[in-house]
Amino acid sequence: MKAVVLRGPGDLALLDVPQPSCPPGHAVVRMTHCGICGSDVRYLRGDNPWAKQTLGEKRPNPSNIILGHEASGVVERVADDVDPKWVGKRVALVAFGTCGTCEFCRTGREQLCPNTQHLGHGAGWTDSPYCYGGMAEYVPILASWLQELPESVDNLAASVLDPLGVAVHAVRRAIRRPGFSLLVVGAGPVGALAVPVARGFGASRVTVVDLQDAALRVAIAMGADETVIGSDAELSFRALAANDGRRFDAILDTVGAPIGVYLPLLERGGTMVTLTVRDEPQTWPTQWLAGERTLTSSCNFGWEDYEWAVRMLSEGTVDPKPMITHRFPLVQAVEAFQVAENKDRSGAVKVVLEGATGLELG
Numbered sequence: 001m002k003a004v005v006l007r008g009p010g011d012l013a014l015l016d017v018p019q020p021s022c023p024p025g026h027a028v029v030r031m032t033h034c035g036i037c038g039s040d041v042r043y044l045r046g047d048n049p050w051a052k053q054t055l056g057e058k059r060p061n062p063s064n065i066i067l068g069h070e071a072s073g074v075v076e077r078v079a080d081d082v083d084p085k086w087v088g089k090r091v092a093l094v095a096f097g098t099c100g101t102c103e104f105c106r107t108g109r110e111q112l113c114p115n116t117q118h119l120g121h122g123a124g125w126t127d128s129p130y131c132y133g134g135m136a137e138y139v140p141i142l143a144s145w146l147q148e149l150p151e152s153v154d155n156l157a158a159s160v161l162d163p164l165g166v167a168v169h170a171v172r173r174a175i176r177r178p179g180f181s182l183l184v185v186g187a188g189p190v191g192a193l194a195v196p197v198a199r200g201f202g203a204s205r206v207t208v209v210d211l212q213d214a215a216l217r218v219a220i221a222m223g224a225d226e227t228v229i230g231s232d233a234e235l236s237f238r239a240l241a242a243n244d245g246r247r248f249d250a251i252l253d254t255v256g257a258p259i260g261v262y263l264p265l266l267e268r269g270g271t272m273v274t275l276t277v278r279d280e281p282q283t284w285p286t287q288w289l290a291g292e293r294t295l296t297s298s299c300n301f302g303w304e305d306y307e308w309a310v311r312m313l314s315e316g317t318v319d320p321k322p323m324i325t326h327r328f329p330l331v332q333a334v335e336a337f338q339v340a341e342n343k344d345r346s347g348a349v350k351v352v353l354e355g356a357t358g359l360e361l362g
């Protein structure tokens, strides 16, 4: 089968690889859609963003990763010990499974489990020639990671469930009171999805900051009240002006901006959540945390967040179509990655690969 294989840092290729087997407890899914995530671009560069954000560690990647963790498809076959009702169902693939026994899993904080196995990167894969992922014609997956899709959610929309889960988790970490105002830094996929998610959770006003005009137009289409372009010293004044001169109750930093740029815009009692931790030291006065301000990070999502994500898609609280800016067939994956990497020129927010399924889905 065709698969998008990251053989080593910077070495991405469309290859013919063996069909995956279907061991006990597993299903094999025929991929229809798989999004390219910002983290996929970072894996391509040799970085390991999962280890960095979740474990706070630098870890090398194994070779032969089939990238992709934002996948949807149709169940092709299941192992003998799996309910055959799954065959033919339209599904989203939950991109990781947790151990279920560690302290974090036992306390409903699955996103912090250190013993996870992931689709699309090296975590948890041992003696397999490939780390399997969604950018392939077929994907092996534990049947317990399958999410059946409601009638109202097509396979294209379902491919955003992973970043939508991330956005839901981050927004829920930031909410301190009903009617909160939110500043989103970065109008990439998670930033764009955070806009309707925050609305769904009762935000009164959502302002989005980005360097790119095209991305901000998408943020408006996703429901942002105000957008602010740029990164210069004047930006913080313009962001405050966009919020009627008031500081923000919540700030989501999706890009890992220097703390000093945005933390001073946080209102007393507010929370700033960063989704991209950095390893360079920064200097800033803890006085900026006075007035019970909280600075924290957010990684991945827990199962409850994922349930919210499915509900928000099926009820129409979130319509992801405006942010899906580019679609390519799987066989043009290398070109698609160039579009995703060069979003300054391409205006890409979310690039989605489509499988050669012969089915009209989404």
Ligand SMILES: [Zn+2]
Binding pocket: 037, 038, 039, 069, 070, 162, 163
């Ligand atoms: Zn992702």
Ligand SMILES: [Zn+2]
Binding pocket: 098, 099, 100, 101, 102, 103, 104, 105, 113, 114, 115
């Ligand atoms: Zn665990």
